[in-house]
Structures are given as C-alpha cells and as structure tokens.
Amino acid sequence: MSNFGKGCHLHLIDGSAFIFRAYHALPPLTRKSDGLPIGAVSGFCNMLQRYVDGDHGPDAPTHLAVIFDKGSHTFRNDLYDLYKANREAMPEDLRPQIPLTRQATEAFNIPCKELEGYEADDIIATLAHQARDAGGRVTIVSSDKDLMQLVGDGVEMFDAMKNKRIDRDGVFEKFGVFPDRVVDVQALAGDSVDNVPGAPGIGVKTAALLINEFGSLEELLDRAEEIKQPKRRQTLIDMRAQIELSKRLVALDANTPLDFTLDDLELRDPDPDTLLGFLAEMEFRTLTKRIADKLGAEAPVIAEKASPEAEEAPQPEQPPFDASKYECVRDAAALEKWIAQARERGWVAVDTETTGLNEMTADLVGISLAVEPGAACYIPLTHRDGDAGDLFGSDKLAEGQMPLQEALDLLKPVLEDPAILKIGQNMKYDAKIFARYGVAVSPIDDTMLLSYAMHGGLHGHGMDTLSERYLSHTPIPIKPLLGSGKSAITFDKVPIDEATAYAAEDADITLRLWQLFKPQLHRAQVTTVYETLERPLVPVLAEMEMHGVKVDREVLSRMSNAFAQKMAGLEAEIHELAGETFNVGSPAQVGEILFDKMSLEGGKKGKTGKYSTPADVLEDLATEHELPARILDWRQLSKLKSTYTDALQTHINPDTGRVHTSYSITGANTGRLASTDPNLQNIPVRTEEGRRIREAFVAEPGNVLLSLDYSQIELRILAHIADIPALKQAFADGLDIHAMTASEMFDVPLAEMTPEIRRRAKAINFGVIYGISGFGLARNLRIPRAEAQEFIDRYFERFPGIRTYMDDTIAFAKEHGYVQTLFGRRIHTPEINAKGPHAGFARRAAINAPIQGTAADVIRRAMVRMPDAIRDLPAKMLLQVHDELLFEVAEDAVEDTIAAARDIMEGAADPAVRLDVRLVVDAGRGANWAEAH
Template identity: 45%
Template structure:
C-alpha cells in the first residue's frame, strides 16, 4: 500500500526545543531543537515512505484570528535560541529531500488535515507525525479502499489508529474530539472553554449527550457549579468548535500524490552537518551505517551544555534514530523438555555473556516465589523456562528443583559474566531458591543511570523505547490489570514466553547500546565499574539481613501518638470555634483563608491558597492554628508510616523488616529506600528518636552505628581549598564554632550559642544554595542582617565563594558538574531563560558535587566494609544505610573489633585534604547507638 507521512514541523520544533538541553555547536550556535528534529527526519527516511511532507506554519495571520482576534494572543514570542534554529532546520529539511509546505492564511494543521483526507480517499496509508492532540479528530481506520489515517507521536511512541485507541486516550471517539476540545478550551491557543471543565467532565457529557449540540441542549438540566459554568459559556461554544476544527479543504497547488521524496542535496547536507556538529549524521552521509557510530558520538560531535547520553527524547534513542535491527522482533523458545534445557545450558556456557531475568508471583523479593527464568545469548535469541505455572490445562513443565540444580553451577560461576535489568531483585529471588549468583557483571538500569541520572526513567520499558525504538510488552497485557489481574503463574505459557524472553532479549540489546557509551566516557565507566556494580550484591546482602523490630514498643508509641493527635484535634477545634476535618485541605482552606482571613502566601499550581507544610509554616507566626495543624500532621505521619506500618512489614519467614534500597532513586547518586523508607525517620525530634528505639538488637547482640561527621562540609573544604575552612577541620575544632569565631571576630571560646547557630545555618545554607532571604527566615532576623552575615562569611572564607562561582560557571559551560570520583549531574536548566529554573539549577550545581561525593564515599565504604565482613558474617551483619550512617548488628564481644575495622575502612573511603572523621556508638537499639 502507498504510504504518506505528514510531519507537523512546528510541533516537533517546539517539543524538541523544550525536551532537549541547550546544546551548542563549536561556534556557540544553539543546536538542541535542530538536533532533535534532524534525528526524527533521519528516522522517517529509514522507513522509506512513498510520499511525505514537512509542514510548517506560515507567517502572518490566519482565518482564525479573523474569527477571534484573541486567538493565540497569550503566546510569548519565540525564544531567540529557537528562532536561530528555524532557518538551518528548513535548509536541512530541503537538503534531505522533504517537500516543505507553508500556506498563508491557514495553519500547518489545516494543510496536514487536507492532505491526510485526500490521501486516505486515494487509498493511502497516512501517518501524521505529531504530538498535537487536536489531530485525533482526523483518525480514520482502514476503509474499504485501504485508506487510513493514524497519528504517531515519536516523543512518546504512542500510536492512534482506530476509534478504540482514541477512546482509550481521550474517552471519546475521533468524531467527538472537536466537541471535546470546544468544551475544554485550549489555554495554549487562548480558546476559553467551560470553566472547571476538564477532559473527564467533557468526555462524560459527550458520553451522555453525544455531541456538543446535545450538551448545549441539555445545559439547563446539568446541576451544580459546573452546570452554571456551562450555561455561562454557551454563547461562545459554537465559535470554540469552529476554532478547534481542523480545516480539510485548503486550496493547495498539488495533492498528496505530488509529494514524492526529492533527491538529497549531499553537498549542502555535508556543509550543514559539519557546521552544526552532527558527526553521526555526517558519517552516515559519507557511507557509514548507523551501526558504525562512535560509542558516545555526542562526546565527539557537540559542544555540550546539556545531557550526555540518551537525551534525544524526540527520536526515542540516544544521539541518532534507533537502528532498525535493534527494534526488530526476536525469536523466542519455550523450554519444556530436558533436551531443550540441555541445549540452552550449552548455549549459555558458550556465550561470552548472557542476560537473564526471573518471573515471580510477587514484587517483594523477600517473599516472591520463582515462576520461571528467561535467558538471552544474542539479540533476538532468547528462551523462557517455565517452572511453576499452575493454571488448568497447563503444559507439563520441568521439575523446578532439578532445573535449578542444573543451572546452579553456571549461575554461581564467577568467571561467566551475566547481566540483567535491576538485577538485585533477581539475585534475591535466586538466593532464596538456593542459588548464590556470582559473576553479575552488568546492569542496564545502572548503565543508564550513570550515563545520565536526570535523562529519563531507567525502567526497561522506558529505556527500550528511548534507546532501541522498541515497544515492549507490558505486564498488564499478559496478566490483566486492577482487580482482574492474575498472578504470573496463571499466565498462559505462550504469553509468558513472549513477555519473559523479551525481557532478557531487550536487556542484552540495551547493554550492547549502553556499554560502548560508558566505555567512551572513562570517568563515568569508573563510577559504574568501581562503585555501582560492586554495590549491587552488597545491597542485596543488607536487604536480606533485615533488622529486628520491637513490636510492643511500636504499639506503645502508636497509642501515645493517637492520644496526642486527639489532643491536637481538640485544641484545633477550640481555636477554630467549631469542628472541622483536619485531614481535609478544602475545609482547611475555607477556615484559614476565608474565615480567619490569614494571608495566602503559598499558592497551588492552579492559583488556589495552599495548605501544604510550607504554606502553614509561612503563616504559623500569625495564628496558633497552623502550628497545631502541623503538629497533628507530623504525629499522623509518624503513626501511619512507622508505628502502625512497621509491624505489618515484618517478614513471617525471617521475623525481620527488610527495606529495599534504590541505586537509581536520586540524581546525585544518594541511595533511597522504600518499604519502609528509612531515610525519612526524623532524627532531630524526640518522636523520631523514639521510633529508632524500636529497631533493636536480638539477645546477646548489639547495634553499632558509624556516622560520617559533617561530611559534606569536609568535602566543601576539600573542593574549595579554602585555607580557613581546611585549617578549622585540621585543628579538630567544632566547625560551627570556628566559623562563628571567624565571622563574628571572636575567640572560639567566646562564641555564644546563638552565634554558633547562625554559623551552622550559614555553613549548611550555603551548601544548599540558600539566599539571604532564606537565611533570614531560618534565623528569624532581618534580610539585611542575614546579608551582612553572608558577606562576613565570604570575606573570611573567600575560597568557598570562588568555588561556588566556579561551579556555576562550569555548569553553564559544560551542562553538568562532577563529583570527586567523576559522577556527573546534568543541569538542563542551567542556561534557562526562566530565572527561577536557572537559579534552581545553579543551586544544584553548588550542592551536587558535595552531596554526590558524599554518596560516592559511603558507597565505597559499604563495599570495603562488606568485603571485610565476608569472613565474619556469623559475628556481624551490616543491616542499614541511612544518609551518611551505617548500622551493624554484632555479637557483643565482637563490638571492639567491628568498631576498629569498620571505622578504619570508612575513613579510608576517600583521600581528602581534611580528615574524614567517623563517629560511632553502641547500644541495644538504634537510638542508643546513634
């Protein structure tokens, strides 16, 4: 069938501009949007459409402005960085051979709509490449003559090609999209809809009344405030419908049959690609295939002010459109006989490395039962070994114990490299089934995370779409969703094979793309090889060890918290003069701002007065009630998150609580934890310390806590090389007192508690980019006084000021900052025109090297301590990591040895210009040890 591709050029230009970091070529010319569009065009050409067009808006007014002068009146002018990329984009579009269309008096949408309907009428398979929801009104399934119209959004990979797909996304059919848009309005185009009518309400009305005319006719019967809003909007709804309807009868010089690809202008492309630094495109132009791309083409091609890998969101891949081979379907086998298993064991032994994945009946690795395993030895060549599917009529499967026994020598062979995606989960599951996996060499989640922690999500589905252009099978497609979702053990084995073998296959394909990129960036590869990968089995052991919990203590704390919550409720009712629901933001909003007339200093994204923690803190000095509400919320959170929840999380098989640590959870490299989240237990409050008392040592054992002392300030001293700060740490003085003595011109023994508190606020505030305004609020002083404090600080520690400015400058020039060990944090907003976004990126540029270095140091310490513990696991276990602290459970008589060896390895985890000090404590519970 003849294929016609219509590209919404305006949509992609703007989306690429906002999706990509502010890239530049060697001459400093902006290239980010251009880069994204060019890669999308190259991907389109690889599909070899019969006809195609790149459609742009023409300059000047359109018929819609004549109908409604305020149409698009609220749109800001095009940013200069984007305007500079329009002409080179047009030049590349034409040099690539794309027919370029711009028609005065109408929008690009109307030109595309006209050509799409003409093409479908001629029996063409029409694809509109866009991210604009308005085009959903044009979707047409295949007609009797074969003609069809589909939308493809290469930003997200979504495809709309039938009534069902449009209904699934918007809740209405394609023929109802215009009416939906008329009711909702369009803030981008300045078309006002029915106030408070979002997509769900509009879809609901159209479901009940069929059309916009039906909704208008029924307006008098629609109750409530939304009904009033509808009736108020009735006069403008017909105009709305006309404004959002794509015109499909534009007079054009030729039809879709005239839009055959033109011959490429190779010389012009060569010059343009060289000018803008598109080296991979140039290599392809000169005869090299996409597979010949340098491992990290971007490091060779661009003067970078943005992200380094996997940053082209518009094409779904890294620095180029995905190679077709990467997105091709695989050939998958189901292993049901011993002969098949023997064959695959041989293939796994012969493979240089292989990918594996486990399928289970639970997301909790400490409770999950193994249902099957999948393996891949080469892209597209994978198999699934079902072991515990149990639905009626299930085919005979190999005995699980026997199959695992056959696999055990291979999986436990440290000389046989293995790879996975978030493999820590699989290591847990296999360990609980008797296999201690060795030789776990690569993890695609961590490869992606180290390459660029801020680029995107690092789950398999997202990575497959981004780097391979591959749409994976989702779990819900084989197991259902919601209340009807079944366990994987009940999934038909044929379906399970497609899903599970694909997981292993895609893991190997991703590794083949990501690994060369890491190899091309030695500092990043070092972070991956020496920190992140060795940490995987360490975290798995810590999670498996778990921690002992005193349930009786938690019950007592829950009862106490409940009493105090009730007292807070009673006090709040007394202050308000009436009863109200403290958990209802709507009731709080009415009480605080409508009745008590307190100022709404913090707003929600929709402009309503906020009742979140920051909003209540901002007005807590003006009335007692906000402080009582904050107290109530704090108590409620502690009870629901910890004192009530922790007993429910005790594993029945181990009698302990097992948290899950996430290496890719924070962009700076810090570990996060869930189920339970141990990072957020308050340490500065008595209630938080009480919760730590419920983390206890078993009889005959002790808990030992080892905590880095002021590690980020020490890193600041090292990175800034400020003599005064270095001297203070070398002397072993109280750093906050030493700072206060410098700032206030006193002897250290004369520093008052308030002066030390001010110095501490400055020390930590500057690390997190706190302004004089923030410092003033923190200390309860005037902004001028706070500014004087900051000026005094910088006069005494000029190296800190110089370091902060250097970090801002490097971030602006390079687009990223680095930790001491080479981990990068990319700052996409560092050159943003929006001052707030830019200021936030600058704060991150200052803090990330310190916070990220601290994260690297404790990870290195965990690896070193775990290696020493290998010979002492009967005597001591590492059981928790929280911020800059490691917690151990140990035999009482082994405490002195553990303290000596653990603190020595923690102190040696980095060589700084100031001492790396570790504080430690011992107790029967975590609070005593801390």
C-alpha cells in the same frame, strides 16, 4: 619425520602472564578514534617485540610460541568444582582486549596456541616434554610457580620481569625441593589463588620439610602415623583425600592432545604488511614507527583525529523485535542448548518473572534468557492453570513446564560460573530471588547501572525508558497481562504463551542495551565509577536487604495506641477552637478555617487555588494563636502514626520477624542511595517524641546495634573541593566548625560564642552546600532578606574559595553539560543553560551535586569494602542512612567491629582520592537504634 632435535631451543611464552602484566603495568589507554581500551594490547605488543628482538645469547630461540588459556572449564573443574572459584572476575576493560592479544601474536607471525578444556600450563607441559624428549632445550617465559615442576633436563624458566633464568636451583630456592617434588609440596601447601585446598595449617616450608624427610608425598601419607606433632599427624591422616585431590589439581597434564608439532613452532619473520597493518589499526604510533624502521618498511599513516564515523560507532544491523521468534523452553534438552550458547559466548542476559515485586516474598515463576539480539527464550516453571470458576484447578501447575528444581540444577552452574557474565536490568532484584533458591549469581553486569553511570541526571534508568530511548522500541506492557486493581492476577496466572512473549522480550531488550552501553562506558570515562561504585554494590546491598533489621511490633503497637488517643483529644480541641468540625488532615480545609473563617494573616494560595498551610507558616501563626499550634501537634502525631508506627508494622516479614527495605542504587541523581518499602532513611530523630520510634529497632538477644556516622562529611568535602584553608585548618584542629565559621564571620572570639550566632553560621554553612541564596537563607533564619544577603557577602569575603568554587562549577556545567564528584561520577545538568527559573534550580543543583555526590561515593566505597573487613566478626551491616552505617553485632565483638568498620570508613576515599581533610567517624551503640545513634 621431525626436524626438532638437539641444538633446537623452544621458547614458550605464557600468554596470560604477559597480558596481566601488561594490563597492570600500564594506565588504562584507549584507542583515540573510538575509545576501545587497548592498554593491555599495547603493553603486550611491546613486550612481545622486546622479547623477540632481545639478546638471548646462547639461549636464543629457534622455535617460539605464545600459549593461551581457553575457556574457563577444564578437567580440573570436573575433579573439584571449586577450583579457581574464588578468582576475581576479569576487569571489564580487559575483557575486550583478550582476543586482540591473540590477533597481535598472529600479526607478529608467532604461533598462537590454545586448547579448549586445558590450561595454558598443560600445553606448555606437553610441549616441554616433547622438546626435551627430542633432545632440545626449552625456555618457559613465565614466573608462575605452577610451571616450576617442569624445570630440569634442559628445561628452564625465564622471569621476564626480573630478567632472570630459573633452573633447578632456582626452584629449590622457591620450594625447598627440586622440581620433581614440587607437586608434592604444592599438594600439601595448597594455593589460595587457585583455590587448591591442600592440607590445612601446612605451608610451603612445612611441606618441603615433610617431603624431604619422607622422600615423596605417597610415602608421607602412607607413613603419616610416624609424624611426631599430633596435630600435623591428624591433619595428614584426616585430609588424605583432599591432599591427593590437590596433587591431581596441581600436576600438569603433559599429554594434552595437540593438533600441531614442534616443527610448526619454528621461528619465522613477520610479514611487514600484516604486522604494521595491525599496529596501525590499534593506533600504536611509537611502536608502529619503531617496527617499521627495523623492518625497513614505511610506517602506515595513523589518523590523528578521531574520525566522525568512529565517534558514531556504527551499530551492526539489529534484527527487529519479533515475539514469535522467542522460544518457550519446556524441557531439559531445550534448556541445555541455551546453556551451551551462554557458555560459548561467555555471557547471557537473564531475567526472572515472579509473583510479586517484593524479593523477600515473591516466588519464582519463570526465567528468561537472551544470548544475542533477537535470540531469547522463556522457561516457564510454576505457571498455574487459571481456569475461571475452578477453585481447585487454579492451584495446579500448568502443563508443559520443566520441574523448577531441574531447571535450577541446570542453570546454577551457569549462573555461578565466574567465566560467564550474567547481564540483567536491575540485577539486585533477580540476584535476591535466585539467592532464595540457593543460587549465588556472579559475575553480573547491569544495564540499569550502566545507564546510571553514563546518563545520570539525563533521564530515568528503568527498562521502558531505556528501551524507548536507545532502542526505539516500546516494550510489551505488563498491565494488560496482570490487569489492575482488585482483578489483578500474579504472573504465575498469565498464560504461558503470553508470558513467553513478554518475558523473553525483557531479556532481549536487556541484552541489546548491554551491547549498546558496554562499549560506551569507556568513551564516557565512567568505567571506574561503574566498576568501583555501582557494580560491586549490588551483592553488598542484596545481603543487607535480605538480612533486614529486627523491629519490635509490640513497641510500635503501643505507640500507635498512644498516638491515636492523643490525636483524638487534639482533634476535639481543634474542632472546639474552630467552632466547627472539619477534616484536620485536609490542608485545604485547614486553610479555609485559618485564613477565611478566622481571617489570619499570611494565607497564600498555591497553584491549585487552595491555601497553603506548611509547618513554617503555621509556626509563625502559632506564636499568637492556639489553633495553628494544636494543628501542628496533630500533624506531627498523624505523621508519626501513619507513616511509622502503623505502616512499619505491615513491613515486618512474618518469616524473619525483620524489616527488609530495598535500596535503589539509581534512585538519586547525586549518587546517594534511596530506601523504599519501607524507607528506613527517614525514621524520625529530630524530635524527642519521634526519636522514640527508633526504640522499636532492636538487636537480637546477645547483640547490640552499632551506629557509625561520618562527622560533617559534606563540609569536610567542601573544604577540600573549594580549597578553603581556614576550614581545613579548623577540621585539622578538631574545632566546632560552625562556631569557627561564626567567629570568623562575626568577629566573635570562640570563647564568647553564643548559641544564636552559632546557629546562624550553621545555617550559612549548610546554605553554601545547597547553593545559597539570600532569599533562602532569609527564610530559613527568619531574618530580613537584606540581612541574609549581608551574611552571605561576608561569608564569601572571609572564604573566597567558596565563590570561586561556585562560579567554576557553574561554568564547567555550562560547558560540559555535567558536573562531577572527586571520584569521577558525572551528574548531568541538562537545564543549566535553560532560561527562566529552571536555570536557578539547575545552578544550585550543580553546586550541590559534587559535594553531596562525593560524600555518597565515599560511603559507597566504604560499603563495598565492609563485608571483607568484618568477615571474621559476628557483625552484620544492616542499614545505610547517607552518612551512617548501622550494624548488628554480638556484644563481645563491639570494640573489634568499631575498630574495623571505622578504619574502612575513615579511609574510604583512599587511595583513589587524597583528601586534604581527614574523615572522622563517630560511633554509638545500644540495645536499640535510639540508644545507638
């Protein structure tokens, strides 16, 4: 027998709406004692408290509940697998706060309701119907338009943001129809936020017009032939199924199976101890006091200082590593159990095993998963029987493996599920492998990137390093499994039991590292860096790398031959001049010829006791002697041939005809990317002969290469960071910055500037960025040290902000052990307090890192935003070379692409950082990279 009836007023709070509003309305607060993010929880509690204690007049609640979503998979996903598929992953600092909002609700003694497989909206619909049918009234606290279909007959909504009630007329204002036809309008108009398709080209306005004309969606679809506009008529006829599906998606289910009744939701007072205990635990000082006053209870004491125990976040007991506990998954039933575990938790560590290190050519051999420390498995897929001596048997799949496709079909929904976080170590690798098998892994977390964000500059971020350092565990080495040299085998030949121990352990380690690192991200104050500069770069780089750049083998091959001929001629000449034959490629032999045999000056021996013969030494000798000049010529050609025209050809992928570099996100301490296999960030450009190698980098027919590069980005950033008015003004006026510096330093009017004076100023400008020293500048400019020092002194005199910046930066590094970029990236400087020459290196690196690092952050931000900006253009981003982005674009879209990409690049710092100096991007285009640059 229910007590709920006439005179009762049920208030239903949409919990998710409260959480998101609280999250976005407040800065990212953290709990003082341990850095736990609690901003959203704080806002949520405040909103809840204000709502409960607020004056609702005649609409005061007699019954109250907060309704939450549960799980990501609902019956709507079964209807339409793309439902809510484009929803962005939950911000990482919000995720841990979700369970806390449930706890908060319970602490307030408010019923907290959720139901697996249903959205909060369905529960709200069910309760609203029940309450209305019982003769009571209902207030739904939300402004979500999806709930508007419920309004009417005593059911109203309340927009807590605008403090406004929404009734039937309010719904009509929004939709142009009354609540009973809202789903019809939504079915037609669709919803981009939830990915409800609707009818293309029809929005809310048109939809309302049609529904009002025909009376209902069903009527409209049945009589679609009568519509006058031909395009609209055709859409409705063609898209009927999609529209009907959309209606099923937007219609709320008012018959959810609830295990409680309206009576359970009766308003009740909170228990002071429970509520105050929770608030104190969250360390909400103001709110705790306010509520304690209201309840007439004493506010519990909240420690002011972070407790030392809390600083050293106690790690829960970890099971030891035990390879025998890892499961080898050999059939679908076993795999499904692991998948269920991943779904239950909302996360899973993933690692792939393949036949090689090149993601473009390596084949998938197996997959390992981990869900908890110690709970890991390996799924062998394409291991081969490696029976020695049996040439035919070696290609046969080993027994006891599930079919590759079956495993992928089972895993794909998990790997692509926006509600399940996929954790990996260097996920770009695994994501690229999976991409080749049609699986788009998302969302991801990456322990390598977590470490980079938190420990950049302290140590490497490979799994072995991290495992040893943070888990005190040495991973099973791969070497004994694969062997080395000629007898090395690929992973598919490794026996499955050995592979299981190795592979599952990798996933286990990754999961443990993630559980250790993830909560520390906030305490290290690098969450934003990780979330905006590291993690989102993974899919962007993966796409660039997979797309590759077209390289014309013919061009390289011709150049190789030409170089070989020239080198042969030079070599003969060199031997002639030396009076003997020797290996020109051996610096040791060159040194002996020059400094012993010919007794030339300037022979310095390195630590190996051999002469050093770098280019600058040979250049000095070359003014007087023929031999060193020819050796330099030979070396240049040798470099170009071996590193570029020869090696580059071997990197052309036979399937794509393109070269696919790999970018290392964590390779450089400053935040720069590094390019390997091959390195496409050091293709020659400074000499004419070298630059011609860029002619081999070409666009597909009908396309051009487009290069956009930041002009003087590091000097602009220096002007901003060190706050140099003269430099800022020069950039604002669009002056030649080196000429301006020269004019300022040497008192030469711009009109009388000579190339030599400008060259010196340029060297000083760069020297400043590198942590200038008199010695270094002297060597660079080939001038006496005293003179170089004079220049530097004058520079500091004219631009005193530079000195201050350098001193402040070093002081900061000494105090904190790191320096940071304008975007908050931290670069640790462990050697800064060292004694001896180490300290000098560390000081200069510390001065350089914020400048180089900020520039690196800027282009990272541009790259992360670029795919969206050029989405609708026939353009692809191919390469990044520190301050340059290279695109391949259809000829007729060049101007549009320049406009869009330049916009992103020049505005890349905004809105996180307001630079005093604007960023300028130059553009070039051509049939090849030489022309475009």
